[in-house]
Amino acid sequence: NAGVTQTPKFQVLKTGQSMTLQCAQDMNHNSMYWYRQDPGMGLRLIYYSASEGTTDKGEVPNGYNVSRLNKREFSLRLESAAPSQTSVYFCASSRDRIYEQFFGPGTRLTVL
Amino acid sequence: ELKVEQNPLFLSMQEGKNYTIYCNYSTTSDRLYWYRQDPGKSLESLFVLLSNGAVKQEGRLMASLDTKARLSTLHITAAVHDLSATYFCAVWGNEKLTFGTGTRLTIIP
Numbered sequence: 001n002a003g004v005t006q007t008p009k010f011q012v013l014k015t016g017q018s019m020t021l022q023c024a025q026d027m028n029h030n031s032m033y034w035y036r037q038d039p040g041m042g043l044r045l046i047y048y049s050a051s052e053g054t055t056d057k058g059e060v061p062n063g064y065n066v067s068r069l070n071k072r073e074f075s076l077r078l079e080s081a082a083p084s085q086t087s088v089y090f091c092a093s094s095r096d097r098i099y100e101q102f103f104g105p106g107t108r109l110t111v112l
Numbered sequence: 113e114l115k116v117e118q119n120p121l122f123l124s125m126q127e128g129k130n131y132t133i134y135c136n137y138s139t140t141s142d143r144l145y146w147y148r149q150d151p152g153k154s155l156e157s158l159f160v161l162l163s164n165g166a167v168k169q170e171g172r173l174m175a176s177l178d179t180k181a182r183l184s185t186l187h188i189t190a191a192v193h194d195l196s197a198t199y200f201c202a203v204w205g206n207e208k209l210t211f212g213t214g215t216r217l218t219i220i221p
Contacts, residue, residue: 042200042213043155058208090154098204100145103155 001026004104006091012110013081021076021107023091031094032074033058033101034066036087043090049074050097081111114139114205118212126220128190133215135184135201142179143204146186148197149214155200159186191219 004025013019025032034046045058049068063085065077074093078085088108092101115138125131135144142163147155159168161177161184168175172195174187184201198214 040213043211045208092155097207097209098143100157100160101202101209102157103147105154 003027004091004093004102006089006104006107008107009105010108012112013078014112015082017081018077018079019081020078021089021091021109022073023075023104024073025091025093025102025104026072027093027095027102028071029093029095029102030071031097031099032068033092033094034064034074034076035090035092036060036085037090037106038087046076046089048097081109083111085109086111114141114203114208114210116201116203116210116212118199118201118215120215121213122216122218124218124220125188125191127192130190131188133186133188133199133217135186135203135212137182137184137203137205137210139182139205140179141182141203141205142177144177144184145202145204145209146175146184147200147202149200150197158199188217193219193221195219 007022030051033048035043047066049055052071091104094101117136144161146159149155159175164179166177172189177184196219198216200214202211
């Protein structure tokens with residue numbers, strides 16, 4: 001089992017460009033999450049999907065959109081990237097929301 | 113709003129010594145997780161604590177949960193260099209998981 005996979009691993013964007021971060025899990029989990037991690041800020045939840053077909057805002061959703069494509073896949077889209085979105089992005093999944101979350105390897109995004 | 117505080121935020125300790133990291137949280141919860149993150153890497157699950165008085169041990173690490181005090185501890189026994197990492201606690205409450213800001217642990221030979 002690969003667990004949680006993310007693509008790409010690294011990305012550099014110019015201000016105003018768009019991109020989609022991909023996440024997939026093979027653990028048959030119901031819930032999936034997108035976090036960003038910035039120095040000194042810990043992990044902040046951007047969006048989550050409690051189950052297939054649902055998505056909800058987290059703590060810092062502005063500037064992002066998500067799609068729960070199917071049970072396995074949960075993508076994060078930046079429509080018009082800004083330097084403030086420079087961060088490391090982690091996808092995670094769990095059996096259901098109250099259970100232990102498993103994290104992907106992360107995407108390091110730089111917006112110039 | 114659930115607040116999760118870890119202390120210390122930074123910790124340098126010598127090999128062979130014992131130390132404890134503290135995780136305090138602000139509202140009732142009986143579900144707490146500890147994670148480890150190596151530099152440039154992802155988060156790895158260490159412990160799942162699901163009830164008052166729960167204690168879990170793995171090697172030189174032991175975690176406990178006191179739900180009445182709203183406190184979890186991560187105790188390191190006879191530290192070794194490969195325990196150097198950032199440790200996060202995360203608390204389930206108010207229908208979401210809230211992470212502490214992490215404790216960066218450096219073990220000095």
